[in-house]
Amino acid sequence: MMTGGKAKGAAGSPRVSSSKSEAVKTKSKSSSGLKRAERDLYLEASASAVATVVALPEPRAKGDASSLVRDTVAKLRNMIMFHIHENGFLGSEDKLINDLGVSRPTFRQAARLLQHEQLLTIKRGVGGGFFARMPSAETVKHMMSIYLMARGVTLSSITQAGGPLITEAARLVAANPSREVRAKLSAFVDEHAGFENSDDTRAQAQVILAYQDLLATLSGNPVIELLAQTINRIVREPRYGTFKFTPERTRVYAEYQRRLAAAVLDGDPDVAAIIAQRHMHNMLEFLSQDLAKGLATDQGSSATV
Numbered sequence: 001m002m003t004g005g006k007a008k009g010a011a012g013s014p015r016v017s018s019s020k021s022e023a024v025k026t027k028s029k030s031s032s033g034l035k036r037a038e039r040d041l042y043l044e045a046s047a048s049a050v051a052t053v054v055a056l057p058e059p060r061a062k063g064d065a066s067s068l069v070r071d072t073v074a075k076l077r078n079m080i081m082f083h084i085h086e087n088g089f090l091g092s093e094d095k096l097i098n099d100l101g102v103s104r105p106t107f108r109q110a111a112r113l114l115q116h117e118q119l120l121t122i123k124r125g126v127g128g129g130f131f132a133r134m135p136s137a138e139t140v141k142h143m144m145s146i147y148l149m150a151r152g153v154t155l156s157s158i159t160q161a162g163g164p165l166i167t168e169a170a171r172l173v174a175a176n177p178s179r180e181v182r183a184k185l186s187a188f189v190d191e192h193a194g195f196e197n198s199d200d201t202r203a204q205a206q207v208i209l210a211y212q213d214l215l216a217t218l219s220g221n222p223v224i225e226l227l228a229q230t231i232n233r234i235v236r237e238p239r240y241g242t243f244k245f246t247p248e249r250t251r252v253y254a255e256y257q258r259r260l261a262a263a264v265l266d267g268d269p270d271v272a273a274i275i276a277q278r279h280m281h282n283m284l285e286f287l288s289q290d291l292a293k294g295l296a297t298d299q300g301s302s303a304t305v
Contacts, residue, residue, distance in 0.1 A: 077117075169224050
């Protein structure tokens with residue numbers, strides 16, 4: 001009986017559980033449906049909120065407009081650097097605005113700045129557009145010299161900065177495997193042989209500076225060439241006075257040119273560097289002597305070399 005009662009109870013129990021289970025399931029379905037509906041509403045609201053946030057313009061701090069122009073200039077300058085050695089075509093205004101993701105006024109401000117840097121050319125009409133442009137070395141040197149003179153550059157600082165540049169240029173030219181290149185200094189010396197005996201100090205100055213310019217160019221290093229020739233451009237400025245060469249000093253210059261040209265032609269970088277280094281040391285000594293005697297000023301108004 002007990003066994004049967006247990007069996008009956010066991011048999012009845014599932015029926016009660018089944019009824020409750022169905023109610024629970026119904027409630028669960030209802031609850032699940034509500035949760036799904038709530039979730040859908042939540043997702044819909046979230047998506048709407050995200051869309052609203054994306055659509056809203058970002059708040060800009062004061063000065064952000066100029067930052068955007070600077071960023072656009074930097075991006076456009078990078079594009080120019082990439083195309084500068086190709087055909088140079090960057091695209092139409094509309095294409096570039098789309099590629100950069102900026103407004104037309106912002107793009108045009110950036111384009112004007114790069115035109116001022118001589119990196120960008122704008123062509124109108126058929127076949128027109130925006131083109132990358134190689135800046136002129138002469139313009140760069142001119143602007144660098146103006147900037148340095150505005151900063152009050154002195155003859156001492158010019159000579160000190162030029163020393164390492166000329167020394168490295170001499171070493172590089174002498175190390176060049178091309179004898180044809182190395183022979184160009186000797187050809188220059190031969191062409192201007194005896195310049196130290198001239199009474200025309202301005203012509204002597206031109207020969208001396210031209211030799212340094214040629215040395216910088218033959219180095220094959222564009223940084224040395226640009227900086228060394230900028231220094232020579234500054235020295236040529238009237239504010240530094242007229243060169244007044246003594247016979248002794250012009251002989252020193254002439255001997256330096258001959259010895260350096262010979263070392264370079266022999267392909268001896270170490271000797272060439274030593275010759276150039278000693279020469280620049282002599283130039284500093286000459287300048288120091290003149291400053292001490294009051295024959296030169298270190299403020300860029302006049303100089304005796």
